[in-house]
Amino acid sequence: MDVDPSKILVRYNVQKEKAQTPExxxxxxxxxxxxxxxxxxxxxxxxxxxxxxxxxxxxxxxxxxxxxxxxxxxxxxxxxxxxxxxxxxxxxxxxxxxxxxxxxxxxxxxxGAAPKAKGKVVCHVAEGDVHDIGKTIVAALLRAAGYDVVDLGRDVPVDEVIAAVKKESPMMLTGTALMTTTMYAFKEVNDRLLESGIKVPFQCGGGAVNQDFVTQYELGVYGEEAADAPKMADAILAGKGLAQLKESFHKH
Ligand code: B12
CATH class of the missing domain: 1.10.1240.10 (Methionine synthase domain)
Structure with a gap:
């Protein structure tokens, strides 16, 4: 039997919900x-x-x-x-x-005159890891929010990350890792920065990374979504220190 569903809906006065398009x-x-x-x-x-x-x-x-x-x-x-x-x-x-x-x-x-950037952020993908789509979004969102981004790219050796932080003195460092094997580079970056007496907040994210891993090293703050990067930079500008950043960005 051929049934026209729209007739049934009209008869019972059911409003068909029209889903909105993204546009x-x-x-x-x-x-x-x-x-x-x-x-x-x-x-x-x-x-x-x-x-x-x-x-x-x-x-x-x-x-x-x-x-x-x-x-x-x-x-x-x-x-x-x-x-x-x-x-x-x-x-x-x-x-x-x-x-x-x-x-x-x-x-x-x-x-016109270049706007005064809100602050400088260094972004990178962990050594050995070529997955850079997430990092590119993080960098784009930070730039969109008014930060000066130094994008070191993908598969960045730990030495290069340390050298860039020393050269640029950023307010924040970001790391992306998509592989369980490459994310350990973040611990090394953390240790080398601390050895040099640099306590820059180091926000880490990417498919392989989770909060439990990031809390294992002192400078680490976990970032689940790319949009957390400008939020954390804004929090640093507002004067929040490492402990407060962990408090705000970690789930308890
Ligand atoms: C695309 C892709 C590739 C592409 C990468 C292209 C590129 N330019 O990035 C190519 C084809 C090159 C590739 C290669 C490989 N891949 Co691959 N790849 C993927 C895939 C399908 C998608 C990854 C991705 O881009 N996701 C989308 C982005 C947006 O997600 P994201 O980076 O996590 O970022 C989001 C958040 O995490 C967050 N975020 C990210 N970084 C940061 C940082 C901060 C500070 C913050 C706040 C947030 C944040 O923001 C983003 C959005 O909100 C995944 C599978 C999957 N479903 O994830 C496998 C995957 C990551 N690959 C995998 C593997 C094994 C490989 C290879 C080793 C394969 C091989 N045998 O050759 C090689 C790796 C080579 C290397 N040395 O890196 C594995 C990793 C397994 C593991 N856990 O270790 C995965 C999980 C596939 C699988 N299920 O096995 N891959």
Whole structure:
């Protein structure tokens, strides 16, 4: 027997719930005023040309290029990271949006004085490990939040991490490891930093890493999600020390 389900639903007055698409959810989060709305949409769609076009129009209209970074580009990217945190959109979307937003930041920097970075963060993937997608997101989110990121790349020898920390004096170091064999490099980094008297907060994450492992070394703070990296950098800026960072970012 052929049954038309929509007729049954109408008869019993059942409302069919219409699921929202990611685009519709994003549109509800865009700011109402222009050019912020158009630029936020261009970031969400990963359309760098449209981001630049929107910025050009705003600057022609008298907007301060550096102000646009904080007031328009960052809030636009936040919509993308919020939707990623909620599981609405996926990795490739975040990467495309981050690229479009970073192009926008470069454009604004060229048009005005470079903004004063909130602080410097060194990011790396553990020695022996080539899995760098998570680290790239961490670096993009930190940049989007206004931090100056020194990205050492993947499979970074412990010696190079130590040398970079000594050279750059970052407010924070991040490490990513996707393999149970490579994550032990973090302990070595920790010990070598302590030997040199450097007590930089060292946030570690990536598929293989868990909180139990990270609590085994003094400088380690576990980061479950990429979005925890800018949150921790902000906490350091707000004056939190290692013990308080562990308190805030570790599950008890
Ligand atoms: C893609 C991938 C690859 C790609 C990597 C490409 C690249 N450029 O990264 C390629 C094909 C090269 C590859 C190679 C290998 N891979 Co591989 N790979 C994967 C796979 C499928 C996905 C990993 C990934 O990118 N996930 C997505 C990212 C976004 O996740 P993430 O890095 O964990 O990051 C998230 C969080 O952890 C967090 N995060 C990450 N870092 C940080 C840092 C901070 C500070 C914070 C706050 C948060 C944070 O933020 C991100 C999002 O929120 C996994 C399987 C899986 N399902 O995980 C296997 C996997 C990781 N690979 C594995 C293996 C064994 C290998 C190989 C050895 C295979 C081989 N025999 O040759 C080689 C390794 C070579 C090497 N020396 O590194 C194993 C590791 C097993 C283990 N536990 O040790 C896995 C788990 C597959 C498996 N089930 O066996 N791989």
């Amino acid at each position: 519709e959810m994003a549109a509800e989060m865009y700011p109402s005023e222009e050019p912020a709305k158009t630029i936020a949409a261009a970031i969400f769609e990963g359309e760098e040309d449209d981001v630049i076009e929107g910025l050009e129009k705003a600057i022609e209209g008298g907007a301060d290029p550096i102000g646009l970074i904080d007031d328009v580009l960052m809030p636009g990217m936040k919509i993308v990271t919020d939707l990623y945190d909620q599981g609405v959109i996926f990795l490739p979307n975040v990467m495309m949006s981050a690229d479009a937003m970073l192009d926008g930041i470069e454009f604004c920097k060229e048009q």
